[in-house]
Amino acid sequence: EPEVTQTPSHQVTQMGQEVILRCVPISNHLYFYWYRQILGQKVEFLVSFYNNEISEKSEIFDDQFSVERPDGSNFTLKIRSTKLEDSAMYFCASTGGNNSPLHFGNGTRLTVT
Amino acid sequence: DQQVKQNSPSLSVQEGRISILNCDYTNSMFDYFLWYKKYPAEGPTFLISISSIKDKNEDGRFTVFLNKSAKHLSLHIVPSQPGDSAVYFCAGKTDSWGKLQFGAGTQVVVTP
Numbered sequence: 001e002p003e004v005t006q007t008p009s010h011q012v013t014q015m016g017q018e019v020i021l022r023c024v025p026i027s028n029h030l031y032f033y034w035y036r037q038i039l040g041q042k043v044e045f046l047v048s049f050y051n052n053e054i055s056e057k058s059e060i061f062d063d064q065f066s067v068e069r070p071d072g073s074n075f076t077l078k079i080r081s082t083k084l085e086d087s088a089m090y091f092c093a094s095t096g097g098n099n100s101p102l103h104f105g106n107g108t109r110l111t112v113t
Numbered sequence: 114d115q116q117v118k119q120n121s122p123s124l125s126v127q128e129g130r131i132s133i134l135n136c137d138y139t140n141s142m143f144d145y146f147l148w149y150k151k152y153p154a155e156g157p158t159f160l161i162s163i164s165s166i167k168d169k170n171e172d173g174r175f176t177v178f179l180n181k182s183a184k185h186l187s188l189h190i191v192p193s194q195p196g197d198s199a200v201y202f203c204a205g206k207t208d209s210w211g212k213l214q215f216g217a218g219t220q221v222v223v224t225p
Binding site for chain 2: 035044048099103104107
């Protein structure tokens with residue numbers, strides 16, 4: 001079965017540094033998402049992306065965050081200047097269209113020190 | 114933001130018995146509900162969904178019941194198997210299909 005793949009599985013970075021989290025969505029999917037889960041908290045929506053632009057974003061997704069689909073396969077989340085509170089598990093997800101469930105990757109654990 | 118609540122953080126059930134997971138919501142605009150299962154070090158995996166216009170959806174061992182007047186849904190797993198041991202998340206969506214509101218999750222442990 002096709003999978004959403006995320007790299008790296010674990011990323012450690014110093015506060016203030018930029019990080020890029022990478023995702024390869026399922027190949028025929030058109031809608032892409034980033035979610036995150038801070039330890040002990042709920043899984044939270046960050047942003048949705050369709051047709052090479054952001055469809056919707058949450059309050060968490062401020063100017064420090066950006067997403068890009070640089071080629072036909074990758075979907076990236078960039079955090080420009082990381083803060084301690086950005087430490088979380090970041091999940092990428094994709095779907096083929098409306099009324100199709102989201103398929104999630106295994107996540108990238110981001111640790112900001 | 115407490116739009117979706119799963120008030121039981123954990124549930125222990127014997128193999129072969131029924132597991133019942135509960136979920137309450139406050140947002141009456143939810144038009145679809147989904148259940149996801151999550152193993153450690155993996156992402157959430159879709160399990161089953163239900164439209165708000167239905168009250169029941171069944172898929173093999175998994176059945177989801179929706180009570181709109183009570184703003185409550187439940188997931189029944191029968192019979193429970195050891196491989197069902199995981200965290201189960203309830204989620205609701207409004208108009209944006211990919212913007213899901215998740216509950217906090219219920220850790221299910223199926224014992225032999």
